Amino acid sequence: MSFLANRFLNRVLHKTLWTLVLPLCALWGMAQALTGHVAMRDPDTPHVELPTEWQGAPLRPLALSEVELRFARHFPGTLARLTDGRQVLVLRTVTQPTRMLHPATDCYRGLGYRIRNEQLEEHADTTRWRCFIAERTGRAVRVCERIEDAQGQGFTDTSAWYWASVAGQSTGPWKAITVATPL
8 A cells, every 4th residue: 555655745645634624624614503503493483582681681692401401492482591690581472373372370280389379460561570489398489470572562472462463463473471580
């Protein structure tokens, strides 16, 4: 195998070849990662910029759990979890009417929480929220949620939102905001 012999010409050719091949491999890998990421996203879902603060406190993103990632793959929109260090915000953007957007009480009950004190509240900015206390194994969380449409109309009931969106009385994209505060 004289073509593999350790000669000056072979060394120069190998170095030149690797100088070309390695960047191409890196570019190919990045393209695969980007293509895989875009393929998992609903093409009808607009890019959603996440808020950087909530009620004057800076927000940082939280990783989604495995269950949330599986749910997000089929959800017609986006899903994000953020925290200000005290509260956890779950922000969902919805691009079409769907029954996959359901009340937070359903999620908490499904996780084994007991729900109490469910009520509507009007916050200082005159927005209405549906709030409740979720308790499990000695831990309690106060949860408030609402849905807003593209025109700023708010909903505290997912069923009312669903039927308004199906009937064309509310247009998207819609933002579903859930705020959980440990007690």
